[in-house]
Amino acid sequence: MNKVWIINRSAMGEGDRELGETLMRAFLNKLRARDEVPAAMLFYNEGVKLLTTGSYVLDAFDALEQKGVQLLACGTCLNYYGLSDTLRIGQVSNMEEIVDYMHRADQVITL
Incomplete structure (x- = not known):
């Protein structure tokens, strides 16, 4: 099943x-220990901060990327937060690509 996960915050919950x-941190550590992982994780708004220098969960995303998970960060969001030059993992994306990933997915999960 083609699962796509959305992360739009830099912490879990409110x-x-x-x-x-x-x-x-606990969630991502449990996820990276699983055999089944999402096809892609899409980051927008404050969620892009998790892929940048100083993020407290870079190691978890590194492990997920090594398992083949596509990590896509909204370029507009990186620019808004002044983080364009600090992306450490994943790739810069745009809304067209994010919508495409969501449209093609069998299941979309928002954290």
Whole structure:
């Protein structure tokens, strides 16, 4: 099954930031330990920060990318946050490509 996951925040859930980061780290570590992983993960809005220098979860995304997961970061969002030069993993994308990935997916999951 072609699954695409969307990450649009730099922490998991709403509320306490520290708790959200703890949850995101735990979630990604559990995901990278699985045999079945999504075909792609799409990052927009604040979610792009997770793929940049200083991110607390770069190691998890590195492991997922090595398993073949496409990591696509919204270029407009990187520009908005002034992070275009700090992308450490994945590739810069655009809304057309993000919509295409979502349209072709059998299942789209938003974290």
